[in-house]
Structures are given as structure tokens and as C-alpha cells.
Amino acid sequence: MHLLLITGFLGSGKTTLxxxxxxxxxxxxxxxxxxVNEIGEIGIxxxxxxxxxxxxxxLLNGCxxxxxxxxxxxxxxxxxxxxxxxxxxxxxxGAADPRSILSALPYYKGRPLEAxxxxxxxxxxxxxxxxxxxxxxxxxxxQNADLILVSKADLASPDELEFAGQxxxxxxxxxxxxxxxPEAGRDPSVLAEIAPWLS
Amino acid sequence: MAxxxxxxxxxxxxxxxxxxxxxxxxxxxxxxxxxARNCQASGECVIGHIKAxxxxxxxxxxxxxxVAAHLPATIDGAAPPGCTSLEVTLNxxxxxxxxxxxxxxxxxxxxQVAGKWHLEIS
Numbered sequence: 001m002h003l004l005l006i007t008g009f010l011g012s013g014k015t016t017l018x019x020x021x022x023x024x025x026x027x028x029x030x031x032x033x034x035x036v037n038e039i040g041e042i043g044i045x046x047x048x049x050x051x052x053x054x055x056x057x058x059l060l061n062g063c064x065x066x067x068x069x070x071x072x073x074x075x076x077x078x079x080x081x082x083x084x085x086x087x088x089x090x091x092x093x094g095a096a097d098p099r100s101i102l103s104a105l106p107y108y109k110g111r112p113l114e115a116x117x118x119x120x121x122x123x124x125x126x127x128x129x130x131x132x133x134x135x136x137x138x139x140x141x142x143q144n145a146d147l148i149l150v151s152k153a154d155l156a157s158p159d160e161l162e163f164a165g166q167x168x169x170x171x172x173x174x175x176x177x178x179x180x181x182p183e184a185g186r187d188p189s190v191l192a193e194i195a196p197w198l199s
Numbered sequence: 200m201a202x203x204x205x206x207x208x209x210x211x212x213x214x215x216x217x218x219x220x221x222x223x224x225x226x227x228x229x230x231x232x233x234x235a236r237n238c239q240a241s242g243e244c245v246i247g248h249i250k251a252x253x254x255x256x257x258x259x260x261x262x263x264x265x266v267a268a269h270l271p272a273t274i275d276g277a278a279p280p281g282c283t284s285l286e287v288t289l290n291x292x293x294x295x296x297x298x299x300x301x302x303x304x305x306x307x308x309x310x311q312v313a314g315k316w317h318l319e320i321s
Contacts, residue, residue, distance in 0.1 A: 009247070010247035010248035010266070010292050011247060011248035011250075011264060011265075011266035016275070038290075039205070039207050039292060040207035040208070040209045040290045040292065041207065041208075041209040042209040042211070042288055042290060044250055044251075044252045044262075044288055044290050047252060047254065047288065048252055048254075048260060048262060051254050051258055051260050052258060052260075053258070094247060094248065094292075095205055095247065095292070123266065125266070125267070125270060126266060126267060129245070130245070133203065133245055133294075134203070134245065134294070155270075
């Protein structure tokens with residue numbers, strides 16, 4: 001089972017990417033499950049995914065990075081036992097720090113995970129202000145990523161895109177940084193970066 | 200800026216649009232952009248995400264989202280032609296504003312939009 005963690009600040013484009021990714025996995029004949037932890041009383045993303053017939057499970061009443069880490073592991077094990085997906089996509093809240101999620105994963109005791117990949121979605125239109133006022137959160141989301149997608153290439157200015165790319169590279173020199181537009185999850189070259197095993 | 204609180208607010212609203220009025224997409228976009236402006240004007244805050252979802256039969260949906268007061272809302276999906284009744288699920292995630300204040304802003308903005316577009320919001 002492949003695990004894909006999609007992190008990034010609120011409104012950066014995680015859900016849009018996940019919907020496209022999940023569809024791409026399905027079109028390639030694989031089974032995908034989505035685990036969502038949305039902050040707030042009503043899970044809008046969860047509702048949308050169910051409306052589109054995605055296999056989605058929701059972690060409720062807390063933040064996946066703190067109170068729900070144990071729930072995350074047990075839910076993954078249940079998913080594995082009951083559904084045996086080829087890929088699980090985890091969407092933590094945009095207010096979540098990914099470090100706690102990553103630290104919980106070693107406690108997972110289901111089928112061995114073939115790969116754990118973390119993709120961080122960065123919003124270039126707001127990164128400058130967010131990195132200033134929410135420094136620890138935004139920095140951690142970028143730092144703890146294998147791949148960084150600078151989203152909204154169709155909307156951001158060249159300066160915003162340049163700043164986002166440079167900032168991401170300076171925070172996480174090891175990660176690959178790609179600029180993407182609204183159809184990132186349908187772009188074969190982006191898919192190959194996110195989930196090379198799908199090709 | 201001091202450490203900002205995040206107190207999520209959610210609501211379900213029922214909208215009744217006038218016949219032959221503006222399309223739901225335009226009204227919902229206007230509503231969310233007004234929400235963002237009203238939140239920003241309310242005090243020292245950072246908009247995380249303000250989003251609305253309306254579901255329709257046959258996998259239909261309309262999702263509108265705004266992430267800053269100075270940026271336009273984005274629209275994904277569409278309402279069926281002639282649709283005048285919407286159940287709008289709203290999530291408001293704004294750092295720096297207490298939940299009670301966000302609720303007030305939501306109600307205030309709903310009144311503004313209802314008056315402007317001649318619709319009923321409950």
C-alpha cells in the first residue's frame with residue numbers, strides 16, 4: 001500500500017489536487033482511499049468527495065496532528081483490512097503540522113507500506129504574509145515534504161511565483177519544487193513526480 | 200502579529216433565490232468575497248479559508264472558495280439551470296477572530312447579500 005500525505009496551508013489547493021489524483025488512480029485501475037481530517041464542525045471536503053463517489057473516511061473532532069494520531073493509525077489499519085487500497089491519500093487540515101502525522105506512522109501495523117510520500121502544496125499568492133505571521137506552521141509544512149507543489153501558477157504573479165519557489169528551496173533544499181496550475185493532478189508529468197509507481 | 204487563534208465556524212444556510220435573477224454562482228461568489236472583506240475589516244486577522252458547498256442531484260455540486268480579502272473567490276462546479284433553492288454549507292476558517300465574532304459577521308454578511316440580490320437566507 002502506498003501512502004501519500006498532502007499537506008499545505010488552508011486554501012492552498014490540497015483538495016483540488018486530491019480529487020484529481022484520486023480520479024487518476026481510479027482510471028488506472030487501482031483502489032484508492034482518502035482519509036480526511038478537516039478542521040471545523042462540518043466537513044465540506046468530505047461531503048464533496050462523497051458526492052463524487054470517492055472512498056473517503058473522515059477523522060472527526062480534533063486535529064490529526066495531535067489528538068487524532070492514534071485514530072489515524074487505527075483507521076489506516078481498518079482501511080487496510082476492510083478495503084485493501086493500493087493507495088491511501090491523507091489530507092490533514094491546512095492548520096495541521098505534518099510532523100506529528102509522520103511520527104505516528106511507524107505505529108501502523110498493517111501491510112507493509114511500499115512508500116510514504118509527502119507532498120506540500122504552497123500557495124504563492126499568500127506565502128509572503130503566511131510565512132511571516134504563521135512561521136512555524138508554514139515552515140514545517142514545507143520542511144517536511146519530499147515534493148513541493150507551488151500551486152496557482154495561473155493566478156499568481158511572476159514575482160509571487162519566484163518568491164514561493166525560492167522560499168521553498170531555502171527551507172527544504174532536498175525537496176523537488178514544481179510550479180503547477182489548476183490541473184496539476186491530471187498532468188502526467190506531475191503525476192509521475194507525485195506517484196511514480198502509478199506509471 | 201501576536202499568536203493568532205483559530206476558532207472554526209460552520210453553518211448551513213437555506214437560500215431562496217428570486218426567479219430570473221442572477222445565477223447562484225455569482226451570488227455565492229459575492230457572498231464569500233463580502234465575508235472575506237468583512238472579516239478583514241473586523242480586526243487583526245489572517246484569512247485561512249472561507250468555503251461554501253452546495254450539492255445537487257446526480258453528483259452535481261457548486262463549490263466557492265476565498266482565501267484573502269484582496270483576491271477573487273474561485274468557483275468550481277455549477278448549479279443546474281433555473282435553480283432557485285440552495286442548501287449552502289459554509290466553513291469559515293479565519294485566524295485571529297473569535298467564533299462568536301465570525302458568526303456575527305456571517306449573519307451580517309448574509310443580510311447584506313440578501314438585500315442586494317433580493318433573496319431569502321435562513
